[in-house]
Amino acid sequence: MKILLIGSGGREHSIAWRLKKTPGVTLISAPGSSALATLGEVRPIAVDDVKALTALAKDLKPDLTIIGPELPLVLGLADSIRSLGLPVFGPSAEAAKIEGSKVFAKDFMVRHNLPTASYAVFYDPTEARQYLKDSSYPVVIKADGLASGKGVAVCGKLSTALEALNDISSLETANRIIVEEYLAGEEVSFFVLTDGTNILPLPSAQDHKAVYDGDRGPNTGGMGAFSPAPLVNDSLSELIMDTIIKPTVEGLKVEGTPFCGLLYAGLMITLSGPKILEFNARFGDPETQVLMPRLKGDLANTLLLAATGRLNEASLEWDPRFAACVVMCSEGYPGAFRQGDVISGLKKVASNESVLIFESGVTREPRKNIIDGTEQWVETAITHGGRVLGVTALGDDLETALKISYQAASNISWSGVHYRRDIGAKALNRASLYQK
Ligand code: AMP
Ligand code: GLY
Numbered sequence: 001m002k003i004l005l006i007g008s009g010g011r012e013h014s015i016a017w018r019l020k021k022t023p024g025v026t027l028i029s030a031p032g033s034s035a036l037a038t039l040g041e042v043r044p045i046a047v048d049d050v051k052a053l054t055a056l057a058k059d060l061k062p063d064l065t066i067i068g069p070e071l072p073l074v075l076g077l078a079d080s081i082r083s084l085g086l087p088v089f090g091p092s093a094e095a096a097k098i099e100g101s102k103v104f105a106k107d108f109m110v111r112h113n114l115p116t117a118s119y120a121v122f123y124d125p126t127e128a129r130q131y132l133k134d135s136s137y138p139v140v141i142k143a144d145g146l147a148s149g150k151g152v153a154v155c156g157k158l159s160t161a162l163e164a165l166n167d168i169s170s171l172e173t174a175n176r177i178i179v180e181e182y183l184a185g186e187e188v189s190f191f192v193l194t195d196g197t198n199i200l201p202l203p204s205a206q207d208h209k210a211v212y213d214g215d216r217g218p219n220t221g222g223m224g225a226f227s228p229a230p231l232v233n234d235s236l237s238e239l240i241m242d243t244i245i246k247p248t249v250e251g252l253k254v255e256g257t258p259f260c261g262l263l264y265a266g267l268m269i270t271l272s273g274p275k276i277l278e279f280n281a282r283f284g285d286p287e288t289q290v291l292m293p294r295l296k297g298d299l300a301n302t303l304l305l306a307a308t309g310r311l312n313e314a315s316l317e318w319d320p321r322f323a324a325c326v327v328m329c330s331e332g333y334p335g336a337f338r339q340g341d342v343i344s345g346l347k348k349v350a351s352n353e354s355v356l357i358f359e360s361g362v363t364r365e366p367r368k369n370i371i372d373g374t375e376q377w378v379e380t381a382i383t384h385g386g387r388v389l390g391v392t393a394l395g396d397d398l399e400t401a402l403k404i405s406y407q408a409a410s411n412i413s414w415s416g417v418h419y420r421r422d423i424g425a426k427a428l429n430r431a432s433l434y435q436k
Helices: 010-019 050-060 070-074 077-082 093-100 102-111 125-133 158-169 234-254 287-294 299-307 346-350 398-409 425-435
Strands: 002-007 026-031 064-067 119-122 139-143 152-155 177-181 186-194 199-201 210-212 216-219 224-227 261-270 273-280 322-329 355-359 362-371 374-383 387-395
Touching: 002 010, 002 050, 010 026, 010 287, 010 299, 010 355, 010 387, 026 050, 050 077, 064 077, 064 299, 070 077, 070 093, 077 093, 093 102, 093 234, 093 261, 093 273, 102 119, 102 177, 102 234, 102 273, 119 125, 125 139, 125 158, 125 177, 139 158, 152 158, 152 216, 158 177, 186 234, 186 287, 186 299, 199 234, 224 287, 224 398, 234 261, 234 273, 287 322, 287 355, 287 387, 322 398, 346 355, 355 398, 387 398, 398 425
Parallel strands: 002 026, 002 064
Antiparallel strands: 119 177, 139 152, 139 177, 186 199, 186 261, 210 216, 224 322, 261 273, 322 387, 355 387, 362 374
């Protein structure tokens, strides 16, 4: 099967790694990365260049196109490749609005009676400022459009909220601002594959959004993940399917925008049940980096079945072990970050079979090195992004998976490297409470 994979991050690296386990799969990635180049061909076309990517699909005629990131989905790449008569895993621009516009998503939730935080929408920052002055705290402020997880601020008091409002209003995508009720609880990422009608749930996962330990600091794209999430037992999973996932898939279909692809519900598990924080229209990053190593069976064919309306024929099996991923970042991320630093330790870790490195922001360049006393040009891994790489490991329990990931992460370094030291800590603490 010839597959065109759009994207270049750790999510796409893990999907590509899994796809290549199916015999006969050939892969072309765009724009790809140095890691993806080890798994197939790469074509350096930016993810927002819908015209060039469509031309590439027309030329290659892939059996399946998989669209990784949200931006090309929101820009209509799935529609334009589908209009060539080619199967695509990824929703139409209209269905991807569920991620692309938070105002659309909140209004959709209200229309379909889905559980979520109460909210108010503002077109004018002055009105939002007044509303914040009259609010009780904490509150959550969100920009309407795509912001790579960075257009949201949880604010404990008025002064922080006013500052956050200024920052968020200055984002390009913030033509509308949402002020939302704060939901207390634990966050869970719930993924399903759907062809618009049939639904295949994937195992649960938890991400860690804040940049620093203890969930402190600004939100990021995600600093680490594990799967399964022990919090999501069978009955909670059933409740999420019945009260959130099924009505969402049905609602999108009824509104004439059926969703074909991966539907990601970002949930807060509150004392009064699961509530929706957000929807995403694609695989999560870094959650995918803990799902792919647990996936058994044929990913390529399953995604093709989803893309062609036959997901009812699909089934997937999962490794019962836990997977954990620690994301290593550049200094400064999620703000302006440094890049171009030499990464050391990758080779040593790569030789450890129980560890997988999925690269998000790594490039390879020839650099001068002294080998056996002589100066030589050597291909060298260099940081090239905010999130640089994720270190994933499997273990019989969460503690073991985390231990192996952290052990491997401690062998990788570059100037200014930062990663959270408490991925999975909450789940481990909860487990130890139950054991007492
Ligand atoms: P979103 O992009 O809407 O998922 O928001 C990013 C992150 O902000 C979420 O993953 C949560 O950590 C946090 N967040 C968003 N909305 C709320 C809320 N209503 N209550 C508490 N935390 C929230
Ligand atoms: N891990 C959060 C996201 O993919 O949006």
